[in-house]
Amino acid sequence: MKKTMTISVLAASVALGLGVSGAAFAAKVPAGVQLAAKQELIRNNGSEAESLDPALAESVGANNIARDLFEGLTATDADGKVVPGVAESWKQTDPTTWVFKLRKNAKWSDGSSVTADDFVYGIRRFLDPKTASPYATTYGIFLINGKEAAEGKKPLTDVGVKATDKYTLEIKTPYPVAFMPELVSNTQLGPAPKQAIEKFGKDWTKPGKLVGNGAFVLKEWLVNSKLIIEKSATYWDKGNVQLTKVTYLPIEDGFADVKMFQSGENEWVYQLPPGTYAKYKAELPKDIRNAPMLGLRYYGLNAKDPMMKDIRVRKALSMVIDRDILSSKITADGQVPAYSVVVRGTAGSDVTSYDWAKWPMAQRVAEAKKLLAAAGVQPGAKIKFTYNTSEYHKKMAIFAASEWKSKLGLNTDMENMEFKVLLKKRHDGDYQIARNGWVADYNDATTFLALVQCGNDQNDNGNCNPKAEELIKQGSQSQDAAKRKQLLTQATKMIMDDYPMIPLLQYTVPRLVKSYVGGYSTKNPMDRYRNKDLYIIKH
């Protein structure tokens, strides 16, 4: 995993240095593979898309559909590698300037050309406070005045995005953003069809009205039932698009999902229900697919809590949880033990670990006991763990509590609640230890570091390490990729030594995909599969 990613990052760096030629990259059907006559796919998307407006898409499901209906400057292929999208080449002309050359044959589904102005309009609209995109500041910080515009403090015309001619787009960043080519694969930073938005207003995303520039067009959308897309006739790379029709299902219930898969009405289980991975691995070995992705399960430790503010307590709690047993026996779905906020496969930083991770458990326990005694925490002391109601989280929590009880003599009060209530408590810092998780927005260490950086919106634990902050800042300013990586790794290590959280497992996505669905790669760290890259093998 790590190796592959390093190679892909290298490839991206080479591409950005030299500029990329406009070759087509999609749905490469390997020689010898016979395609089925009917190229149609039914794929569950896990939930109903909250919006088809790329500026408003927030959930994984909505973004999946957005990447089919729209295309940004770049895209990521089935291996997670950055490939040209509307831009056929790009170049970093100075540390904070990126120039994207757009292909002239990119078309909207109404037949009009996709131009640099469409990108300027799309990005400004995305940042516009009136649009109220949940991602506005998340991505806005990477554009000059982007964050300020999203906050309504600067006019949208001041944002660092400019059409220098009809097919050239210039993006200016406040500091060097090495992962810009990857970042602009997000359709939030893509073009928007001004003609359709102005004509139909709020209704522009409805079937018959939606104008996109992706490999597919919207055919039908029945909320909570299905969403059907069909191959676009105007897409520039349509020759490499194999699927003619894709039906997205919005099934949330994992068991219903699997049953429809077994009865043949679904060809792609979004995610196996907890505790069923081993069963289906044995029953349907050809269909099971499971690969790590850029996501972290962790427990947040509230540094503002009277007991948790002592680093020795935080360290002791983290040390005694046996991640190997947790991953192999408790969750048992292929997830990998984690000891850092940055997970394997993430570009921009090495994965750090703790020295004690290699110690025998007895030694870890002895050390943890010493730390607790020094902090004045006696066996029998109470700690409080908060999580949202779910069998999966409960299983993990019971394991953690039993580790704390059997190894340290601590008694855990387990408090479960509805997800929204937990979110509120976490955002308000009203907890001692809380279940948490994070999935990368883009493939760079900074997306994870946000969880532990001083004053960041995503930092629920209240921990702040000014020295590490300085290193991250230096790293961000640096143009030298190796230097940046070294600084960010160093910062990650420093922050993790503060024990702001207990990293537990790296996410995997155990799912069932019919064996005849080709183009699915298990090396896709962001778990983003454009239907453009998939095809149906004769079966």
Place this chain on the structure above:
Amino acid sequence: MWSYAFRRVLMTIPTLLLVITVCYLMLHATPGGPFDTERKISAAVLANLQAKYHLDLPLWQQYLYYLKSLLQGDLGASFRYADWSVNDLVANALPVSLAIGGGSLLLSVFIGVGLGIIAALRQNSIIDYLVMLVGNLGSAFPSFIIGPVLIMVFAIWLKVSPAGGWNDFQISYMLLPMALLTFINVSTIGRVMRGSLIEVLNSNFIRTAKAKGLPMHTIVFRHSLKPALMPVVSVLGPLAISSITSAVVTESVFSLPGLGKLIINGASNRDYTLVLGLVVLVTVVAVVLNLLVDLAYALLDPKIRY
């Protein structure tokens, strides 16, 4: 009777207002809001979102604003599904719920009343015990057990029916969920019908009828059925509401795009307008159904006049 109906309809207005107010306050008092998500949005973006949905106004102003739109027939914009208004969402889901819930209720009335009559006439016979067994099974097994079993047998083993989903009122997609709801409703209706008919058959006027030498079918169909149906009619109101608007489990097991699914998603997403819209709908349906039930009493019982 018409003036009674009119008065009853008028009385729904304060009921509705009370329900909306209580629900409105409860929703806003629930911890966590529509924009609390895993990725915490920045204060500025939150302000943008709140302004967009008028959440930046004081609560009483939001409330009045909501009532005003409601009077104009507008249930507002969904907080979660940004592309849809609550009216759109309800308009899409209601026909599905009506078809599944209404259809199964109609079936259940015929089957349930029929089985109830048979059981009552053959009280304590093997037929009676069988009917009662089915009735008890329907009440004892929750739908989240029967549903998956039905799918297992008919969709996965026998492959005669889809495992779930919805395809434009195609009957094959409706059969299993309707069968499930019917099974559950029949168990209630059948038991109520049996009990009530047995009671009627033991009453004095039936004894007189028997003494007069009337044939059994006349006694049952002309003299007993009407009074025996009274309790059945009483349970129909609540049954209809639960089958149409809150068939949450059935909809989730069979992945149906009905109202129950909207209610659950609306509540967990803190989609205030969606939940309120559905509460208004359920209240109206409940009031109308209860009114119909009361009016039906007058048809069944000559002692009741409005």
